[in-house]
Amino acid sequence: MKSFRKELWFHLPTRRGFVNITPQVRQCLRESGIREGLILINAMHITASVFINDDEPGLHEDYERWLETLAPHEPVSRYRHNLTGEDNGDAHLKRQVMGREVVVAVTGGELDFGPWEQIFYGEFDGRRRKRVLVKIIGE
Numbered sequence: 001m002k003s004f005r006k007e008l009w010f011h012l013p014t015r016r017g018f019v020n021i022t023p024q025v026r027q028c029l030r031e032s033g034i035r036e037g038l039i040l041i042n043a044m045h046i047t048a049s050v051f052i053n054d055d056e057p058g059l060h061e062d063y064e065r066w067l068e069t070l071a072p073h074e075p076v077s078r079y080r081h082n083l084t085g086e087d088n089g090d091a092h093l094k095r096q097v098m099g100r101e102v103v104v105a106v107t108g109g110e111l112d113f114g115p116w117e118q119i120f121y122g123e124f125d126g127r128r129r130k131r132v133l134v135k136i137i138g139e
Contacts, residue, residue, distance in 0.1 A: 004032035004136040007044075012126035015073070016094075018060050019121040021050075021132065025104075026111060028134045035109040037138015041119055042101030045130040047091035049098035049122035052113075067094045067124075091124035098122050106138055 006028050010019060025041055043050045053059065071093035076082045079089025102119060105112035111119075121132055 001037075001137060001139060002032070002034055004028065004034060004134075006031070006134045008121075008132045008134060009129055010048075010121055010123065010132065011129045012123045015091075015124070015126050016064065016067075017123045017126060018063070019123070020055050020118050021121045022055075022111070022118045025119050025134060029106060029109065029111065029136060032136045034106055034136050034138040037106045037136060039104050039106055039111070040101060040133070040135045041104070042133050043095070043121065043130070044133050047088055047095055047123075047125035048130050048132075049095050049100065049124070050102050050132060051099050051120050051122060052102050052104075052117050053120065054116045055118040055120075063098075063122075067097065070094070070097060088125040094124040095122075098124075106136065 008021060008024050025039065029039060041050050071090040073090045076087045081089035081092060
């Protein structure tokens with residue numbers, strides 16, 4: 001069995017945002033040479049997320065509104081975490097809802113997706129450099 005590991009780095013200039021990382025993940029798969037196996041993609045920061053869904057701008061706006069309703073950024077005083085001097089208590093909760101990682105089957109050297117599925121990096125406390133791990137195992 002072969003193994004491949006690569007880190008993807010992101011630096012969003014805004015506090016929150018969604019980035020379609022499917023092309024970068026496909027490039028990792030090509031570099032790995034693995035034709036059959038599994039690929040793990042996970043955010044390596046506790047205020048960021050990786051998830052699979054449709055690449056449709058209205059859906060991304062819906063996510064933004066929904067997450068802000070669940071865990072509004074302001075007032076920052078509502079979160080005990082922010083008593084440490086941080087202002088990102090909401091980002092930790094948003095990450096918990098959106099998830100840390102995804103696993104995708106690799107079949108015939110391709111991501112074995114259902115219709116419309118794409119992989120996204122979700123940022124909830126941006127304006128600094130963060131990374132995503134891509135780990136591929138298989139033959």
